[in-house]
Amino acid sequence: MTSTTIEPTPEATPKVADRLRGVRAAITAVPFTIALWLVVFVIGLSTGSFWRHTSHLSWYHDVAFGLPALEEGKWWTIVTSTVFEPSPGKYLIALLLIAVGIGWAEWRLGTARVVVVAFGGKIIAELLSVLLVWFFSRDFTSWEWADHLARTRGAGTITMVVAAVAVASATLRSPWRLRVRVFLGAVVAITFLFEGTFGTLQYVLATIIMLPIGERWFSTREHGYLPRTRREVRMLGCAGVLIIAGANLLVFFFPGSGPLGPTDGNDESVYTMLIVLVINLLIADQLRRGRRWAWWVAVVLGLLNVVVTVLVVILVAFTDFDSEGGVTVGTTLLWVVVLAILIPGRFAFATPWRIKRSGDDGGDPVAQVKDLLHTHGGGTMSWMITWPGNEYLFAENGSGAVAYQRHMGTLLALADPVCASEDLRGTVRNFVDFAERSGKTPCWFSVGEATARIADDLGWRSVQIAEDTIVDLPELAFKGKPWQGVRSALNKAKKENITFRLVALADEPFSIKSQVRAISEEWVGDKGLPEMGFTLGSVDEALDPEVRVALALDESGSVHGVLSWLPVYAPADGSGTPVVRGWTLDVMRRRSDGFGPVIEYLIGSSALAFKDEGAQFLSLSGAPLARSDDAAEAERMDRVLDSLGAAMEPFYGFRSLHAFKKKFNPRYEPVFLSFRDESDLPRIGLAISRAYLPDATPGQLVRLAASTRSE
Template sequence: MAEPATRTRRPVRQRRRTVLTRGTSMLRRAPVTLGLLAGLWILAAATGSVLHGPSRDVAHNVSLGIASFSDGHAWVLWTSGLFASRLSEYLLATVVIVAVAAPVENISGSGRFAVSAVATQGAGAAAALALAQIASMVPNAWGLELHGHLIEDPLPWVIGTLLAATAAMPTLWRRRIRMVTVVFLVTTALFAGHLQDLTRLCAALAGLALGPILFRDRTHTTTLGGTIREQRTLVALVVAASVLGPMLAAFSPHAIGPLSALRELFGQVPYTARELVDVCADPTLQGECRKGQQALRLSGFGPVVANLMPAVVLLVGAEGLRRGRRAAWLLVTWGHAALIAAAAASIIVRITERDEARSLVYGVHRHGSLYQELAPLSALLAVLIVLLATHRLFDVRAPRGTYRHVFLTTVAAAAVALVVYVAVGSLLADGFDRDSGPVTLLRDFPHRLVPPVYLQLFDPPVLPSTTPATVLFEWVGVAVWIVFAVLMLRSFMVPVLGHSPADEQRVRALLRSPGGDSLSWMITWPGNSYWFSDNGAHTIAYRVHSGVALTTGGPVGDPATRAGAVDAFAAYCQRNGWTPCFYSVGEDLAVIAREHGWGCVQIAEETMIDLPDLAFKGKKFQDVRTSLNRAAKQGIEARWTTFAEAPLSVTSRIVEISEEWVADKGLPEMGFTLGGLDELKDPEVRLLVALDADEHVHGVTSWMPVFRDGELVGLTLDFMRRHSDGFPPAMEFLIASAALSAQEDGLEFLSLSGAPLASAADASDGDDRGALDDLLDLLGHTLEPVYGFRSLLAFKAKFQPRYRPMYMVFPDSTALPGIGMAVSHAYLPNMSFEQGRQLMSRILQR
């Protein structure tokens, strides 16, 4: 097999010249963008607004605000997008316009770009003013602040045109740009909350609505979303945004948004610790004493860090969600449930005590209101609903004992912290405001583990008054939180349940020598557990669903003793109360099954290309030769590589093509014997990529190795995707190129893999067909318009392959209902009820 080719490295000067040429060409095709950029600077110079923005008199005529619009200056909806508030904002706007607006105009075309710029700027500004007016009608500090704002900001029309242009982009980038942009803008609007934040968000939403209208001919429709990997990433992004928002507010004292209550943590502390002792000693100042204690408890860097530790843990949970971990879903879900309970309790306290200055969650508010706690509660509920609705996506479990270790280690860390707090605190007894003996410190220690913002209704047993005591008091609990966060992060990185590096090495060794069949490499995929024979000569990969041990292929190991391995595995399943089912196996195992009296049914057809005598000659190979000739004329080459060795430009394009294929199909992503992006990352899986002269990827195929006695003898096709706008016969070209390359390297065969529920022979030709065969044939016909397995088999027929039937083998026909459920779950493990309903709807509409 040829070594993976590496990208030819052009000289640095040539690459710079190429980048400069492309940048210049892009700007030449963006006349509207250049005109708006020129207008921005000309107006700034003409009005003297370059350094400090428009003057007061000018601002009233060009800046966006309720006051200026109410005076009849309707044009401020658009003129506000042609000014900025200071020199740094002008420079930032220039960079964003060149980097974002110019490429967007290249995608959209100048006419559509101009329409979207005018429409989204005007609609976004008008909607923001309407929201500001509505907010100002409700008694709250945010509405009062918005009512007096006057802003200048060129970013709304840039963001609006970007979101409108996503309707013309490939599926992956369309979804990612929309999700990242909207989540970021919603977060800034809810937490920072200034008028320009609202305007940017409204302009983005206007762009989302306008895009499908402007690009009706290019708009993609997605029914069921993208891959599981992408859906997990998007949910993790939502959770991360909900976590980072409060952190943004906490470190932004000027935040005014409806969810910016954490800014109050930076309030001024009215007394020092020593002064507060005197205040609390006066019985007539008990109310003042309580307020001072609350303010002192929340002041300083330590309490702020302690208050943010739950957010840090939830951010760690978001990383676990991205990896599909079940424990991360439980952590984030229960974390949000706890925050909702705390917010609800705070609202109850406000209502029952009729004291809007007190809050269980947010301490003392300078501008307190019940509204300030209802808004965060609503946001938490929204995230919790998203988590509950997507729970099927997070099914990756850690090995047994992982979270027992996390729990015990966290408890041990808390015990050490307790000992340190009591021992060192006793030595620093003079550093506290009252008696701080071991009993008092022991009673206070549970408070150290709770972020101080949640302790507003509880009087502190003790408060520090010196620096050493303050450090001990504030940071001993933070240390325990940090230990827990680190342990949880590490737990999301351990191998998944059922995965053992040692077992994987044994499996790969058996796959090399003596070797398996053409599809055996699939047993290395995630989700499989492994059974090994007593002598270690055989392994079988399986997964258990609905009481059925469903195998991935047959035994891998010594062919001479394969029947004994089948018997031993069946006995192993019987001991565990499982029904064994050998899935996707060849004729040899079907013969063994029939001898045992087991049931056997054909479920797929594998296509094999024998390489020694292969020659793409004659009329029957006309399509194949045409693809090779067209590729040569258009400068497209087939290049071998691996996912790890391929440049970022290639791997990112592969991900984009895959996401586009899945999303535009509008179907649940299938697994089990159908590989996806995760399976490409195996270092022993080769990729053959169709690249043009500009290194653009037109199509990609992946090839699994087949070994016999340690020697590579064949390759098996798994993953194949073509870009919708790429080289049309990319798949024919790549498969033909792989066959010629493998033939040159002396390999024996290529397998084009199996096509489920499809057969080269017509159903009517069978003389010995049972009811189950007829049912599977009917199912294949039913699913054909949706998944196209039979069309795939017909495509592979272009290469004149020989056909190898593949079977499902089972001991008893009474187990077929359970086997059917197991197979369905294996192929569609994350399909929700709603996805199933939509899938059936699509089938019935055909």
């Protein structure tokens, strides 16, 4: 009989070693999580709590915490209650949550801080719970639920998990910091809705207390509770209403008893339940679409629910009022979470039933504007007038259009009119007459020389506010010292196996679109101000089928950077086929930990691709509120606009971006603001700030103003 020794392959040994190192690193990173998990597991196993209810055993009262324990002098139960669970099911849930929740929090916060946060949050929530139960169970109240809790004791580790996750959420970046917080609030509220126990009361209090503590002392690069983008507000608002609808459905089929009594409200009508469910689903869908009416309905319903619940709590606690559960504290907590998103995020719900238009009836105005662009062509900023937020003034015969926005009593006409060249003067005059009749302050923002000249002929004034950076493509070749940076980026990308794709983002798979959104929302979250609008698009605008998107991907399919290019159409050539003569850069995002010169690589690769397609130029777009020669124009421009540009620079880097584009050796075309006279400029400056920051809260605008004063 022979024996054979199998030698490990050279490839296998390093893999095993790498795995062992990975396990060792994981153990080193979360020692508190592992220790806590083992303690809870060993106690559950040794006491037999995995197969029987600990709360039924005689010694449970010596380790569980509550008002009776303090009255008996068992102060140690504040600590011992942490590692015991009342039932086998709770033990399994606790072990899972320790591994996931405490482990994640320890990874984000570090071992020392997670120990302080978890135990500190648990103790604070326990003591405050006892205080509230003691207060509402006194002789001057008659709240049966509080009386019941005053006689009970509780134990469990989950409060520690809630406290740790609440604090660790402050270390995340947008959009995940708010998503985690909303998810935590929803889970805690639903748990309280269906259980209403002493333990679930601690979950609620731990969430309320530890979220501000985390925000105040543990936030890193980003601060605040508000979502940064319109899409995020709409998505979370929609999800919140859907969760409320689902909770109401579960309560109908599985009624229980909560702090205010039975949760079914003696409502046996399936039809009523279905009607309410359909209404909630309709509201949720319209919130997702950003409808203004849906926001009003949701806010009114939520406020009514909160007010009624507060009144019922007062009546139940201090009178003999018998609540039948028509409202519940749990669903009210859910409404509080939703209202905390909707009320500060009201800016995201400005979509009316239909886009306002003047001078034409019927049809889709945005589709009509696109048809006009296909027919008459446009400038480098013309495609921006197809974005949400614009209203339209059409010529009587529908042959031309002006896009404008209303802010601060001002009509801001955006970009040049879309019309035939021979109709330009008449279209400009038509808008001026329309604005004068409306009693608003009119101006033209980001127009070319032709429109500015016509405005000057009408007695207006025009000043340069930006420069459009144009890269001509027919003779483009990345040769010579001026193009060294772009060549280096292209060569480095080739060495690191970074590939370029030029796509229609709407046709890409979910994995690509989700990565693009994540990169964009992380970028917005870093700025401290919400997503900008007006002449700055977002991922939503990049999903337009006529917009091209440049992607930089590595071998694993991870997106490292993204650009979006808006079409610039030439006047129709008679064939009926729209002709693209150039492309304008809009969205420009890079992954924070990705390929370094990804933007240079994407712009250079895009230029070569568009050149091969026959395009004449690229516009790297004019940096808003930035000029190459500030001194020459500052004497003619009101201080408001210069101050606004200076104030936004730390947040969005407009002027540094303008300098970055110089490495592509562009030529410059002036971009103008046209206005009636200098007395209009203060109002126009405020209107432009609101147009660029339609989503900013008053507090954020105060910060912007403060940064302006510090310049």
